[in-house]
Amino acid sequence: MLKVSHLERTYPAQPGGVAVQALKSVSLSVEQGDIFSLLGPSGCGKTTMLQCIAGLETPDAGRIVIGSQTVYSRDERTQVSASERGLGMVFQSYAIWPHMSVAENVAFPLLQRGRNPGREQIAQRVNDALAMVELAGYGNRSATQLSGGQQQRVALARALIHKPRLLLLDEPLSNLDAKLRDTMRTELRQLIKSIGITAVFVTHDQVEAMGISDKVALMCAGKVVQVGTSRDIYLNPHTAFAADFMGSSNLIPCVISDMGGERAIATTPFGQIRARAAAGLRSGDEAILVIRPNAPIVDARPANAQDDAAQVTGNVASVAFLGEKIEVQVRLPRGCNLVTMMNTFDAPAEGQEIRLTLPAERCIIVHRDNAAVSTAGDVKLAEVAA
Amino acid sequence: MMADVSADQPSGTARWAFLGSPRLIKIALLTVVATLVLGPVIVLLRASLAPPDVLPFETSIFTLDNFRQIFAGNDTVNLLTTTIAYAAGSVLLGVGAAALVAWLTERTDMPGATAIRIFLFSWMAVPPLVIGFGWVLLINPGNGALNVFARSAFGLTSPPFTIYSFWSLIIITAFSVLPTAYVMLGGLFSNMDPQLESAGQVHGGRSFTVMRRITLPLLIPGILSVSIFMVMIVVQAFEIPFVVGLSAQIRVLSTRVYLLASPTTGIPNYGLSSAFGVCLLGLACLLMGVYFRCVGTGEKYRVVTGKAFRPRRQKLGVWRVPVTCLVFALFGIMVLPVLMILWTSFMASYQVPSLSALATLSLDNYSRALASPFARQAIFNTLILVLASATIVMLLGSLIAWFSVRDRGPAVRILDILAFAPTAIPPVVMVIAILLVYIRTPVYGTIWILVLSSVTVQLAFATRTMTSALTQLHKELGDAATVCGAGWWTSFRRITLPLLRVQFMSGWLFVAAHTSRDLTIPLVLMTSSNVVLASAIWMMWDFPDLPGAAAMAVLLVIGLLAVVLPVQILANRGRRDA
Structure with missing residues (x-):
C-alpha cells in the first residue's frame, strides 16, 4: 500500500547551526489494512517521515509510492502536492479550525478540488462521520467548545470523511491525559480496523505503539533500526537501543x-x-x-x-x-x-x-x-x- | 467504506490550478513589491544625480551638482542641526510625558486609567493637520484666542504666546508624539513581570530603591528604543513643520524637500529636492540602524504580547488628586486645538470665542461645504482612497507575511527586506519619488496614484502586523487544509485569513485612519481631480476660508473618531476581561 525507498531529508543549516540529517536513506513498506507505527525518541526523524508521506515536506532523495501512484520520486522528478495525494491526517494539535463549526470542519475535505456532492449528501456524510466517532449531534457546536478528547474525535472524523486511501496520525494521543489516552488508544484501533483503512501512526510512546499497531518501525537518528510486530521487537531486539526503547x-x-x-x-x-x-x-x-x-x-x-x-x-x-x-x-x-x-x-x-x-x-x-x-x-x- | 475509494479520489488537475501555485504567487508578489518600493528609490537616486529643471527620464547627464550645492553653504548645516534639535527636543518632551502617563495608568492606582488609555489610543487618529491649524488659531500673535484672553485678563500689551517660535513647534510636536509613544510604552509597563520587583523587595529593597535599581534599569532599553523610533518618526514628519513651522521660517529637512519639489512660486527643482531627499533618506536609515542595534534584530517583529501579568500597583497616597488633575489638564490642552476648530466651524467668519458670539453659531459652513461639488468630490475621493488602499495593503501584507513565516528561502528574504524598506523612507521623499516615476503616465492626476502611494508607505506596517499575527498561528491549521485537498489559495482564503481576521481588521483600521488623516501624499500629488478631504482642508485654509476649512476638518475628525473610538472601547473591554 505504501512503499518508501531510500528517502533522504537534510534540513539546511540555520544561521549559527549545522545541517541536520533527519532521514538517512530510509526504506519502509506498509501492507494494505495494517496499522503501522513509526516509533522513536524525539528527533529521530519520525515526524519528518510522516510529513514527507503527507507531502508537507519535500525529501531530498528517494521515492514514495502510495497504492499504485508514485507521489514522489527524485529520479523521475515526480512530486504530487499534498492537496492532491488524497490522504487523511490527524495532527498532534488536532488543528481543528476555531472559526468553523464542528460540521464545517468535518465537511471541509468534501468540498475541495472541485468536488461538491450536494448539500444533502454532505449533511448525510457529516452525520455518518460524526456518528462513527460517537459525536452525533455535535455538528452545530463551535469547535472551541469541545474538550481535548472531542477535538481529537472531530479531527479523526475530518480525516476519514473523504475515504482517504491512507490515514496519517501524528502523535494524536500525546495531548490527552493519561486515562483518556488508554481508552482512546483502544477505540482508535477498533475504529481503524473496522473501516479497514491503512494507517501510519507516529509516536514516541512504546506502550502506545505496542497497543495500537500491527507493525512497528523503530527509528533512531534518522534511520529505521528494526521493523516487526511489537512482540517480535520486544522478544528479539537486534540492538541494545531496540531492547531499551521497547520495554x-x-x-x-x-x-x-x-x-x-x-x-x-x-x-x-x-x-x-x-x-x-x-x-x-x-x-x-x-x-x-x-x-x-x-x-x-x-x-x-x-x-x-x-x-x-x-x-x-x-x-x-x-x-x-x-x-x-x-x-x-x-x-x-x-x-x-x-x-x-x-x-x-x-x-x-x-x-x-x-x-x-x-x-x-x-x-x-x-x-x-x-x-x-x-x-x-x-x-x-x-x-x-x- | 473502502469499496468506493476510487469515486472520491482527486480526478485530474483543475485547469487554472497552476495560477494558485505558491511559487507563481511568490514571483508575482516579488514583482509587485519591487515595483512599488524599488522603482521610486531608483528614480530618486537618478534624479538627485540629474541636472536641475529636468525630469530624470529626460536626461542622460550624470552630475553631482545638486550635492555640491547642498554642501556648499552653511545653509545645509543649519538645516540639519535644526532638524535634529527639533526632533530631539520634541521626542524628549513627548516620550518623557508619555512614560510618566504610562507609569501612572499602568502601575499606579490613579483613577480614570481606562478613560486615559481609550483617549490616547483614539487621539492617534486625529490628523496632525487639524491640530496644527487649531494651534495657529489658538496662539497666533495677532488674534490667537489664548493671546486675546490673556491680554484682556491681565492687561498685557504684547501677546504672551506665539506660534511662530522654535519652542512652540517643539511643544506642539511633543503633544503629537505623546499618544504614539504612550501606546508603545503602555504595553512595556504593564507586561513587566512583577516577580522581578517582588524579588527586589523580598531581598530587602525599599520601594524607592527597588524602583531605582530594578524597575528603571529594566525599562531603560524599552524607553530608549521607543525614543529612537519616535526621533525617526519626527524626522520624517511633515505636516506640523509644514503648517506651523513654515510661517515661523523654521525649515527642517522634510519641508525643504517638499518646497523644492512644489515651490509656491517658480518651477520645481526636482534635482535639488531629490538630493535633499537622499540626505533625509540617509539620516532615516542611520536612525533605523541605531534603532535595530538598540533593540536587537530579533525583536524586529516583536509586538507586546506574551503572558498577561497583573502588575503590582503603586499607591499614590496624598499625591493621587493633584497628579490626576495634572494629567487631565494635560489632556485638556491636547483637546484645545480641536475645540478651537470646532468653534470656528460654527462661525460665519473667524472670531475669538466669546459669549456674545454664541448667538451667531450656525451650521451654515457645513451645509455650504456639503453642497459644493468640490467638497463632495473630496469626500468621495477620500472614501475610495481609504477603502482601496487599506484593503489592498492589508491583503498584500498578509500574503508577504505568509511567505516570510511559512516559506523561508532567498527570494523570501528579499521580499521581506523590500517590504520592510518603506519604514526607513520618509513619506515625503517616497511621494516625491513616486511623483517622478508616474508624472508622465495616465495614473498621475487620478485618485489611484494616491492609493498606490499609500499602499507603498503603509506596506511595512501591514506586513509587520500580519507577520506577528501569523507567527502565533499553529502551522498545522494550514497543513490540515492542505492534506484535506485544499489548494494554496483555498487554504489561505478559507483558513489563514479568517483565523487572522481580528488582526487583519485592526491593521485595516489603523491603515484607514492614517491614510485619511495624511496630508503629505495628497498634497504632493494634488491635481484638480484627486483632491481628498485632507488636501481640501489645506486648500480652503490657504485660500483663506477658515470656517469652511474648519467645518471640513470637523467632519474628518468626527468620521475618524466614529470608527476608532468604538473599536478602542471594545478592545479595552476585551483587555479587562482577559
Missing part, C-alpha cells in the same frame, strides 16, 4: 564465547550466561546481554540449576514499591546491578541474599549500538561498567 531492560556488556546453533555463551562480569544470540553475531564479538526485568525467576532458597538456565546469586540493594509490582535492585558480584520485577506479596528484605535463575530462552545477546544511539542506553552501560 525496559538490563543491558550488560559481554563477550560472546561459544556459538552453537541458536545458543551462545556470554561472558559477563558476574559469570557465563547461556542466551539466544541476535543474527549476525559471531564468537569473540563484544556485545550486549539483554535481561528483561521480568525474565529472572527469583528464588530465596537454592534451587537445582537446570540445563538451559544460568543461576546467579546476589543481594537485594533496594526495593521500590510500584503498586501491583515491586522493582528490586539486585547487587551481583563485581559491582554489577540487575533490576528485576517481583510480585508485591513476595517482597524481599533489603540486604537479603537472593537467587536469580536466568533461562537461556529469556536472555538475548544483541549488537552494541554505535555512538549515535540513545543516551539512556549509554548511561546504563556506564553504570553497569562502573
Whole structure:
C-alpha cells in the first residue's frame, strides 16, 4: 500500500547551526489494512517521515509510492502536492479550525478540488462521520467548545470523511491525559480496523505503539533500526537501543564465547550466561546481554540449576514499591546491578541474599549500538561498567 | 467504506490550478513589491544625480551638482542641526510625558486609567493637520484666542504666546508624539513581570530603591528604543513643520524637500529636492540602524504580547488628586486645538470665542461645504482612497507575511527586506519619488496614484502586523487544509485569513485612519481631480476660508473618531476581561 525507498531529508543549516540529517536513506513498506507505527525518541526523524508521506515536506532523495501512484520520486522528478495525494491526517494539535463549526470542519475535505456532492449528501456524510466517532449531534457546536478528547474525535472524523486511501496520525494521543489516552488508544484501533483503512501512526510512546499497531518501525537518528510486530521487537531486539526503547531492560556488556546453533555463551562480569544470540553475531564479538526485568525467576532458597538456565546469586540493594509490582535492585558480584520485577506479596528484605535463575530462552545477546544511539542506553552501560 | 475509494479520489488537475501555485504567487508578489518600493528609490537616486529643471527620464547627464550645492553653504548645516534639535527636543518632551502617563495608568492606582488609555489610543487618529491649524488659531500673535484672553485678563500689551517660535513647534510636536509613544510604552509597563520587583523587595529593597535599581534599569532599553523610533518618526514628519513651522521660517529637512519639489512660486527643482531627499533618506536609515542595534534584530517583529501579568500597583497616597488633575489638564490642552476648530466651524467668519458670539453659531459652513461639488468630490475621493488602499495593503501584507513565516528561502528574504524598506523612507521623499516615476503616465492626476502611494508607505506596517499575527498561528491549521485537498489559495482564503481576521481588521483600521488623516501624499500629488478631504482642508485654509476649512476638518475628525473610538472601547473591554 505504501512503499518508501531510500528517502533522504537534510534540513539546511540555520544561521549559527549545522545541517541536520533527519532521514538517512530510509526504506519502509506498509501492507494494505495494517496499522503501522513509526516509533522513536524525539528527533529521530519520525515526524519528518510522516510529513514527507503527507507531502508537507519535500525529501531530498528517494521515492514514495502510495497504492499504485508514485507521489514522489527524485529520479523521475515526480512530486504530487499534498492537496492532491488524497490522504487523511490527524495532527498532534488536532488543528481543528476555531472559526468553523464542528460540521464545517468535518465537511471541509468534501468540498475541495472541485468536488461538491450536494448539500444533502454532505449533511448525510457529516452525520455518518460524526456518528462513527460517537459525536452525533455535535455538528452545530463551535469547535472551541469541545474538550481535548472531542477535538481529537472531530479531527479523526475530518480525516476519514473523504475515504482517504491512507490515514496519517501524528502523535494524536500525546495531548490527552493519561486515562483518556488508554481508552482512546483502544477505540482508535477498533475504529481503524473496522473501516479497514491503512494507517501510519507516529509516536514516541512504546506502550502506545505496542497497543495500537500491527507493525512497528523503530527509528533512531534518522534511520529505521528494526521493523516487526511489537512482540517480535520486544522478544528479539537486534540492538541494545531496540531492547531499551521497547520495554525496559538490563543491558550488560559481554563477550560472546561459544556459538552453537541458536545458543551462545556470554561472558559477563558476574559469570557465563547461556542466551539466544541476535543474527549476525559471531564468537569473540563484544556485545550486549539483554535481561528483561521480568525474565529472572527469583528464588530465596537454592534451587537445582537446570540445563538451559544460568543461576546467579546476589543481594537485594533496594526495593521500590510500584503498586501491583515491586522493582528490586539486585547487587551481583563485581559491582554489577540487575533490576528485576517481583510480585508485591513476595517482597524481599533489603540486604537479603537472593537467587536469580536466568533461562537461556529469556536472555538475548544483541549488537552494541554505535555512538549515535540513545543516551539512556549509554548511561546504563556506564553504570553497569562502573 | 473502502469499496468506493476510487469515486472520491482527486480526478485530474483543475485547469487554472497552476495560477494558485505558491511559487507563481511568490514571483508575482516579488514583482509587485519591487515595483512599488524599488522603482521610486531608483528614480530618486537618478534624479538627485540629474541636472536641475529636468525630469530624470529626460536626461542622460550624470552630475553631482545638486550635492555640491547642498554642501556648499552653511545653509545645509543649519538645516540639519535644526532638524535634529527639533526632533530631539520634541521626542524628549513627548516620550518623557508619555512614560510618566504610562507609569501612572499602568502601575499606579490613579483613577480614570481606562478613560486615559481609550483617549490616547483614539487621539492617534486625529490628523496632525487639524491640530496644527487649531494651534495657529489658538496662539497666533495677532488674534490667537489664548493671546486675546490673556491680554484682556491681565492687561498685557504684547501677546504672551506665539506660534511662530522654535519652542512652540517643539511643544506642539511633543503633544503629537505623546499618544504614539504612550501606546508603545503602555504595553512595556504593564507586561513587566512583577516577580522581578517582588524579588527586589523580598531581598530587602525599599520601594524607592527597588524602583531605582530594578524597575528603571529594566525599562531603560524599552524607553530608549521607543525614543529612537519616535526621533525617526519626527524626522520624517511633515505636516506640523509644514503648517506651523513654515510661517515661523523654521525649515527642517522634510519641508525643504517638499518646497523644492512644489515651490509656491517658480518651477520645481526636482534635482535639488531629490538630493535633499537622499540626505533625509540617509539620516532615516542611520536612525533605523541605531534603532535595530538598540533593540536587537530579533525583536524586529516583536509586538507586546506574551503572558498577561497583573502588575503590582503603586499607591499614590496624598499625591493621587493633584497628579490626576495634572494629567487631565494635560489632556485638556491636547483637546484645545480641536475645540478651537470646532468653534470656528460654527462661525460665519473667524472670531475669538466669546459669549456674545454664541448667538451667531450656525451650521451654515457645513451645509455650504456639503453642497459644493468640490467638497463632495473630496469626500468621495477620500472614501475610495481609504477603502482601496487599506484593503489592498492589508491583503498584500498578509500574503508577504505568509511567505516570510511559512516559506523561508532567498527570494523570501528579499521580499521581506523590500517590504520592510518603506519604514526607513520618509513619506515625503517616497511621494516625491513616486511623483517622478508616474508624472508622465495616465495614473498621475487620478485618485489611484494616491492609493498606490499609500499602499507603498503603509506596506511595512501591514506586513509587520500580519507577520506577528501569523507567527502565533499553529502551522498545522494550514497543513490540515492542505492534506484535506485544499489548494494554496483555498487554504489561505478559507483558513489563514479568517483565523487572522481580528488582526487583519485592526491593521485595516489603523491603515484607514492614517491614510485619511495624511496630508503629505495628497498634497504632493494634488491635481484638480484627486483632491481628498485632507488636501481640501489645506486648500480652503490657504485660500483663506477658515470656517469652511474648519467645518471640513470637523467632519474628518468626527468620521475618524466614529470608527476608532468604538473599536478602542471594545478592545479595552476585551483587555479587562482577559
